Amino acid sequence: MRIAHYASDLWAPGGIATYVDRLTTAQERTGHDVLWLCHEPSDNHSLSERMQVVTPETLYAAVRQLDIDVLHAHRILPEPLPKDLTLLRTMHGHQGGCPSGTRYLRRSGQPCDRTYHPLGCMRMHVQERCGSCRPRKMWKHFKRIRHERDQTQTVLTAAVSMYVQQMMARAGCAIDNIVVCPSPAPDVVPYTAPPAHTPNLLYAGRIAPEKGLHWLLDAMAQLDTEVTLHVAGTGTEDHMQAAHSQVAAHGLEDRVQFHGWCDGPALASLLSMTWLVVVPSVWNEPAGLVPLDAAAHGRFVVASDAGGLPEYVAPEASALVPPNDTDALAATLTEALGDYDMLAAAGKRAQHHASVTFSATHTARVYEQLYAQASTNRSASDVLLAPRP
Structure with missing residues (x-):
């Protein structure tokens, strides 16, 4: 299978880069051909043979040209979504259930478990500074969560935890289209005990x-x-x-x-x-x-x-x-x-x-099943959308 992992900032420092690296390694071990698509390479990574630079406008054309079987996105996908490609998303953060994506009340320094509500979250933006209070940026946050919910309706989504899945469901995302798929662990190293007497x-x-x-x-x-x-x-x-x-x-x-x-x-x-x-x-x-x-x-x-x-x-x-x-x-x-x-x-x-x-091999196998499900869903959609004779 030919798989493309996509994020606009795929190699920005943080968890997504680590996640994709571990998953890619496991997928290649099992015989898959894997490419990375991003808007620009990181300063810390040279443009390898595996990495391709795309823009939101050229992403889907590049996927077709590269003969990709599955486009696996780790950020929101550019609209409009193509109907001829097999798509799958991994939700790494809270963008599907929180306008700012933080779930953190900055002024009080507390985690936020509130259910998304436009007026309530807007008030928290002002009171707690959990997101920007600038009207244009605040509007962008609320527009993004609407797009996230819309994409979850049509694109099979893997949430990295049950907590993320539950918060997305509470925010109105399509729970039947969200599957929990835990993040991959690194390879286990030979065990050595901590050095005694040095806490x-x-x-x-x-x-x-x-x-x-x-x-x-x-x-x-x-x-x-x-x-x-x-x-x-x-x-x-x-x-x-x-x-x-x-x-x-x-x-x-x-x-x-x-x-x-x-x-x-x-x-x-x-x-x-x-x-x-x-x-x-x-x-x-x-x-x-x-x-x-x-x-x-x-x-x-x-x-x-x-x-x-x-x-x-x-x-x-x-x-x-x-x-x-x-x-x-x-x-x-x-x-x-x-x-x-x-x-x-x-x-x-x-x-x-x-x-x-949490083995990376197990995560890769789960994704193989999800890719097959996403492909089946697309095929079924093609049949439903096909013109009647």
Whole structure:
């Protein structure tokens, strides 16, 4: 099968690039021919033989010219949708159930579980700054969610978590056309126990308010002074300055190390030396690639009980904490760090979770079935639309 993965910003830093990379690798292992279509290559990636540059206007013509069997989109597709191509979408975020796509109340710093309603969400844009208050941009947000809902009516959609599926359904998307397909985990590495007598924590991700590093730093101030936090990630200049200022205010300069953005090998090196990984998001994460990275390396996870994260952590190698509850986070980390043997044993169970429940091979096989279903749906639509003799 010849598959094309499409997103306007396919290689922008973040979860979609990682997702597509893992899925593509698994699809190629099973004999599929895979191409990537995007509007322009990232500065960090040369234009490989696999990647083709398209525009919204030339996307569908390029798919026909390249003789693609399935166009697998990871962002909203350009309108109008073609009737002669087999289409499938993966919904990675909250764009199908939230106008701003954030599900995060910025002023109060809380996750948002509200059901989409034009007037209610418009009020939240103003009160909570969960989205832009500029009329033109706000209108663009509300217009986008309408397009997302319309596309879900006609294009088979894979949601990355049950949470995303439920929020889309509550917003009026066609639930019968949304299938949950979990994100793929990386390949499991040979298990190594965390280095004893060196209690390290790892935070991996963007440095932004909704990711909750500030919450973790508050909890760090309550932990044993031997505990070190390693931060793998970067953010805007303002967010980075706020993080460093908070570290200084807590007197944690010797216990928090910033490593900047880390590629695969650098992140693997940090995972090998850490006791557990913390995912302290204070927004509703749609899914959770970081817990899968941790599980593949045999590491325990402490995560916030929000969004799709509970669906991604290994049940016997994790703990969930209510978002923004600093005392609960500090107590959970203290308890876990106090039982090294438990962490080491849990790591092996976490690897089973990554290699079986969330294996990239399994995800690729599920998509094979979805591609076949999307093709069947298109064929049936062709029959219905064909002129009667």
